[in-house]
Amino acid sequence: xxxxxxxxxxxxxxxxxxxxxxxxxxxxxxxxxxxxxxxxxxxxxxxxxxxxxxxxxxxxxxxxxxxxxxxxxxxxxxxxxxxxxxxxxxxxxxxxxxxxxxxxxxxxxxxxxxxxxxxxxxxxxxxxxxxxxxxxxxxxxxxxxxxxxxxxxxxxxxxxxxxxxxxxxxxxxxxxxxxxxxxxxxxxxxxxxxxxxxxxxxxxxxxxxxxxxxxxxxxxxxxxxxxxxxxxxxxxxxxxxxxxxxxxxxxxxxxxxxxxxxxxxxxxxxxxxxxxxxxxxxxxxxxxxxxxxxxxxxxxxxxxxxxxxxxxxxxxxxxxxxxxxxxxxxxxxxxxxxxxxxxxxxxxxxxxxxxxxxxxxxxxxxxxxxxxxxxxxxxxxxxxxxxxxxxxxxxxxxxxxxxxxxxxxxxxxxxxxxxxxxxxxxxxxxxxxxxxxxxxxxxxxxxxxxxxxxxxxxxxxxxxxxxxxxxxxxxxxx
Amino acid sequence: xxxxxxxxxxxxxxxxxxxxxxxxxxxxxxxxxxxxxxxxxxxxxxxxxxxxxxxxxxxxxxxxxxxxxxxxxxxxxxxxxxxxxxxxxxxxxxxxxxxxxxxxxxxxxxxxxxxxxxxxxxxxxxxxxxxxxxxxxxxxxxxxxxxxxxxxxxxxxxxxxxxxxxxxxxxxxxxxxxxxxxxxxxxxxxxxxxxxxxxxxxxxxxxxxxxxxxxxxxxxxxxxxxxxxxxxxxxxxxxxxxxxxxxxxxxxxxxxxxxxxxxxxxxxxxxxxxxxxxxxxxxxxxxxxxxxxxxxxxxxxxxxxxxxxxxxxxxxxxxxxxxxxxxxxxxxxxxxxxxxxxxxxxxxxxxxxxxxxxxxxxxxxxxxxxxxxxxxxxxxxxxxxxxxxxxxxxxxxxxxxxxxxxxxxxxxxxxxxxxxxxxxxxxxxxxxxxxxxxxxxxxxxxxxxxxxx
Numbered sequence: 053x054x055x056x057x058x059x060x061x062x063x064x065x066x067x068x069x070x071x072x073x074x075x076x077x078x079x080x081x082x083x084x085x086x087x088x089x090x091x092x093x094x095x096x097x098x099x100x101x102x103x104x105x106x107x108x109x110x111x112x113x114x115x116x117x118x119x120x121x122x123x124x125x126x127x128x129x130x131x132x133x134x135x136x137x138x139x140x141x142x143x144x145x146x147x148x149x150x151x152x153x154x155x156x157x158x159x160x161x162x163x164x165x166x167x168x169x170x171x172x173x174x175x176x177x178x179x180x181x182x183x184x185x186x187x188x189x190x191x192x193x194x195x196x197x198x199x200x201x202x203x204x205x206x207x208x209x210x211x212x213x214x215x216x217x218x219x220x221x222x223x224x225x226x227x228x229x230x231x232x233x234x235x236x237x238x239x240x241x242x243x244x245x246x247x248x249x250x251x252x253x254x255x256x257x258x259x260x261x262x263x264x265x266x267x268x269x270x271x272x273x274x275x276x277x278x279x280x281x282x283x284x285x286x287x288x289x290x291x292x293x294x295x296x297x298x299x300x301x302x303x304x305x306x307x308x309x310x311x312x313x314x315x316x317x318x319x320x321x322x323x324x325x326x327x328x329x330x331x332x333x334x335x336x337x338x339x340x341x342x343x344x345x346x347x348x349x350x351x352x353x354x355x356x357x358x359x360x361x362x363x364x365x366x367x368x369x370x371x372x373x374x375x376x377x378x379x380x381x382x383x384x385x386x387x388x389x390x391x392x393x394x395x396x397x398x399x400x401x402x403x404x405x406x407x408x409x410x411x412x413x414x415x416x417x418x419x420x421x422x423x424x425x426x427x428x429x430x431x432x433x434x435x436x437x438x439x440x441x442x443x444x445x446x447x448x449x450x451x452x453x454x455x456x457x458x459x460x461x462x463x464x465x466x467x468x469x470x471x472x473x474x475x476x477x478x479x480x481x482x483x484x485x486x487x488x489x490x491x492x493x494x495x496x497x498x499x500x501x502x503x504x505x506x507x508x509x510x511x512x513x514x515x516x517x518x519x520x521x522x523x524x525x526x527x528x529x530x
Numbered sequence: 531x532x533x534x535x536x537x538x539x540x541x542x543x544x545x546x547x548x549x550x551x552x553x554x555x556x557x558x559x560x561x562x563x564x565x566x567x568x569x570x571x572x573x574x575x576x577x578x579x580x581x582x583x584x585x586x587x588x589x590x591x592x593x594x595x596x597x598x599x600x601x602x603x604x605x606x607x608x609x610x611x612x613x614x615x616x617x618x619x620x621x622x623x624x625x626x627x628x629x630x631x632x633x634x635x636x637x638x639x640x641x642x643x644x645x646x647x648x649x650x651x652x653x654x655x656x657x658x659x660x661x662x663x664x665x666x667x668x669x670x671x672x673x674x675x676x677x678x679x680x681x682x683x684x685x686x687x688x689x690x691x692x693x694x695x696x697x698x699x700x701x702x703x704x705x706x707x708x709x710x711x712x713x714x715x716x717x718x719x720x721x722x723x724x725x726x727x728x729x730x731x732x733x734x735x736x737x738x739x740x741x742x743x744x745x746x747x748x749x750x751x752x753x754x755x756x757x758x759x760x761x762x763x764x765x766x767x768x769x770x771x772x773x774x775x776x777x778x779x780x781x782x783x784x785x786x787x788x789x790x791x792x793x794x795x796x797x798x799x800x801x802x803x804x805x806x807x808x809x810x811x812x813x814x815x816x817x818x819x820x821x822x823x824x825x826x827x828x829x830x831x832x833x834x835x836x837x838x839x840x841x842x843x844x845x846x847x848x849x850x851x852x853x854x855x856x857x858x859x860x861x862x863x864x865x866x867x868x869x870x871x872x873x874x875x876x877x878x879x880x881x882x883x884x885x886x887x888x889x890x891x892x893x894x895x896x897x898x899x900x901x902x903x904x905x906x907x908x909x910x911x912x913x914x915x916x917x918x919x920x921x922x923x924x925x926x927x928x929x930x931x932x933x934x935x936x937x938x939x940x941x942x943x944x945x946x947x948x949x950x951x952x953x954x955x956x957x958x959x960x961x962x963x964x965x966x967x968x969x970x971x972x973x974x975x976x977x978x979x980x981x982x983x
Contacts, residue, residue, distance in 0.1 A: 225532070225557040225578040435565065 067102030120209025158184030163271025189268025365482020397480030
């Protein structure tokens with residue numbers, strides 16, 4: 053293990069966190085809030101330590117997959133802890149566990165708050181909560197790859213460890229350019245959404261923060277009612293951008309370079325849209341009697357369906373009032389998740405497709421034992437490696453899921469609450485069912501359960517493997 | 531620059547490695563039909579990999595042929611390489627380079643290049659053979675690179691334990707021997723640097739000396755080192771390199787013996803070269819080697835396809851004879867270890883190929899002022915020698931060299947005027963129409979003005 057390069061990159065990350073902190077400082081200056089000093093302190097601390105640490109150049113540039121995994125996991129842990137400091141220092145979230153939980157819920161784009169009343173928070177704290185969604189959505193190391201000229205072959209390992217999906221493809225030959233393109237699209241879409249929300253009548257602060265929330269598919273709100281209190285126009289804008297952010301960003305690039313045919317070839321996006329249509333159709337039939345007009349029912353059905361599948365977790369209505377069928381569909385959608393390469397979490401539509409086709413092949417193999425057939429995806433044959441890794445992913449996923457559900461069940465809540473709480477954290481969604489539903493809150497859990505759920509959120513965002521590599525003793529053996 | 535490389539074999543990989551250390555940072559896309567090779571390349575270097583047949587237009591399109599500046603086809607098959615280039619040529623601005631090895635095609639190389647619009651055809655075997663025959667003409671050298679159309683050369687050799695150079699500083703060397711040669715590069719252990727006048731030579735230093743051919747011969751004579759070409763050669767392995775090498779050697783009257791395992795190939799060789807002695811047998815058989823006259827031959831070249839065999843045969847030849855050794859390394863990547871063994875001159879065909887292509891790539895950056903005629907990567911890529919042709923007036927032209935502010939670690943080795951080639955002093959000037967050879971341990975010079983601070 054090459055610790056010197058890991059240390060070097062971690063100091064870079066720390067410096068970036070310092071730079072990020074300057075934004076809430078500006079907000080604090082604008083609104084003349086005392087909590088800004090907490091951000092200023094953490095910012096100076098991060099910049100100083102980062103700059104000093106970066107003076108020591110790495111001894112060796114050797115960098116392999118495991119260094120990539122370890123670097124990414126450690127960066128995210130550091131981001132969580134340093135990001136929690138302002139909450140703690142400003143005294144607005146006095147408990148360390150709660151501050152850490154809130155930050156992890158932010159950067160992993162989960163968005164399940166442990167705060168009972170978010171409206172009492174100062175503006176700069178609000179801003180930072182929502183901004184963590186934006187950072188976490190695309191990933192902090194991808195940003196570093198885009199901005200810093202880290203020459204060397206190791207950047208692919210970083211990108212692969214941080215980006216969601218079964219396989220990471222480059223858009224252009226240079227990883228740095230790929231990262232720039234991804235962040236370029238991300239920033240541009242955020243800007244468009246902010247403008248759209250401003251036009252729809254939302255104040256600037258709300259437009260910015262809600263854009264962060266939807267672009268990162270996070271789900272924190274700045275009011276206690278999530279998205280329910282907004283006008284229909286605002287809700288529709290949020291809906292559209294959530295929908296877009298659940299799509300693989302490579303698709304947008306292909307669209308930009310005028311290869312729409314390849315966009316249509318993307319079976320993942322097709323199935324993603326089909327899932328949304330099917331689930332919202334199901335909701336619609338189920339909930340039609342609950343609403344006055346068809347239009348309103350359609351809007352709520354679509355919003356909930358998109359919000360859950362993209363793992364955003366904003367809600368416009370309390371779906372706990374809906375029939376059980378709709379709630380079950382919500383649970384299933386939450387596990388399915390968004391597209392690979394998007395800012396969303398979850399199991400990923402592509403993995404669902406690959407698993408489904410693998411099962412199909414196995415069945416065919418039983419019927420015709422001598423048949424030879426490979427799993428096809430997007431018109432290409434998938435190697436055994438990819439299908440195997442998806443299967444292993446499923447196994448780890450189920451194990452983490454059930455293990456966490458077992459651990460948090462000591463708190464004594466009902467089965468649906470526990471299962472959906474783990475699903476909501478592991479898939480980075482936000483709200484679950486029953487006690488942790490849209491009107492519920494995760495503050496009900498004990499400190500121990502909160503740590504279990506924090507682990508689930510980080511594991512879910514980094515797609516299981518990196519954090520588990522960190523916990524494997526062999527990684528640290530010389 | 532955007533470059534597409536088709537074929538991820540030995541040469542392809544060497545090429546990716548070399549191009550990715552070029553500091554301009556080219557955008558590389560590699561295509562190969564073997565998924566493992568592509569994955570290995572994409573893991574190790576910052577390149578985009580595409581699995582598929584490079585001659586398919588849709589694959590080329592996916593690789594971005596529309597915006598590419600250069601396509602290099604180095605798969606194992608000549609025909610496939612030519613086909614790749616042919617398709618790529620549909621887009622006129624894209625330069626193409628193909629590797630072609632079959633001697634049949636090589637005869638028609640000019641015709642092929644013109645008809646198919648290919649910018650460059652490289653034949654690693656031929657270039658390797660050419661390099662070997664140069665070395666045999668001057669056996670004291672480990673490596674010879676020629677410049678200014680053969681008027682100057684850079685010779686790398688080792689300071690032996692009994693050498694008269696041992697313990698002398700470079701100033702003393704030039705005072706004592708009074709030969710117009712320039713010590714350009716010294717490699718000591720892992721370090722490669724450009725020495726100053728006070729530098730004291732030690733045994734086992736590898737020194738690179740620049741000068742005209744005549745001065746070089748005179749210098750080596752004063753050092754009591756052999757300067758005559760090798761009059762006999764034993765070649766083990768009768769592949770393409772052996773074919774080209776034999777052709778070269780026979781043309782200057784060297785006695786050639788080839789040892790080759792395959793009987794059919796032996797017959798082919800004997801038909802092509804009636805003057806050479808072709809022996810059908812295994813070169814790793816000691817008795818056979820001795821029988822072929824290993825102890826008395828003036829040079830021994832191991833050329834089989836198995837690197838391990840080549841290494842052992844050369845080590846054995848070193849122990850029984852004083853022959854000039856040349857060892858061909860095809861695949862093994864432990865260059866630094868091999869340098870430590872006494873294997874004589876090492877020839878890496880894949881490196882030679884990469885060197886030619888990089889020269890072309892650098893030359894594509896050509897400015898109005900100068901352009902790169904030749905480029906040699908020296909001492910395991912730690913140093914470079916570049917030959918610039920000065921086309922028009924620029925910041926370096928018409929000024930005494932002592933007035934030019936050069937970057938550190940840069941040396942002007944040779945200036946070649948119309949009919950004089952000289953090692954320049956502080957008063958000399960570079961003029962339009964000159965050829966200038968620059969030796970440097972920093973990489974990435976594209977034009978002559980880059981040598982200035």
